[in-house]
Amino acid sequence: MSGGVIALLLIAALVIVAITVMQSAADRERSQALEDWARGRGWRYDRERPEMVGLFRGSPFKDGSSDARVRHVISGEHRGHRFLAYEYSYTSTLTTAQGSLTANERYGVVVVGTRATPILEVRRTHPGYALSAAAGVRDIEVGDQDFDAAFHVAGDDEGFAARTLTPRVREHLLERPSLRSPFRLTGDHLLSWRRGRLGATMALETIEASIDLLELLPDRLREESRD
Known part of the structure; x- marks a missing residue:
């Protein structure tokens, strides 16, 4: 191996080390900022909670992902409701005719406590919507033309969907386009x-x-x- 090739390899290794060090420093800074913010509000912060990886199923979680991570976990009470907020990430691989593409999927997740309910998922319509694979879950139309055009509803109990998506709730969702987040009621x-x-x-x-x-x-x- 020529001296020039060795020099290039050494430079490449140094660049990789430098990038890793900078990323680690940025991650520590971000973690500290989130911790200070959460504790300033009386909430708890945990940098990583690996035991939570399989806590929930369905979108946006990936079943069987060996590299999924739950990080930057914030928990507490706000306006009288218990909540959990965290970052969920995993690596996805898409195989094409040209080869494999790898991407890091990352989501901010918020969970607010309720009591046990049937499954009800609501999200804004978009191409490529995939219905949840949970048993018994199916598409539901609520009979409101404007709402059915703007949102995709899925669940396992049409009666529960009708009782939950009241005219007041539908109006709230339709009038707030800033509500980009899909949501799902399930379990508790x-x-x-x-x-x-x-x-x-x-x-x-x-x-x-x-x-x-x-x-x-x-x-x-x-x-x-x-309760």
């Missing part, structure tokens, strides 16, 4: 998510939007969420 939580890194602004906006929505839902859900 209301779950919302956004693509991208979890930051203080994203977390607070999604927490507030989730609680606003929960407080518009039928009284039974709202009261039980405070």
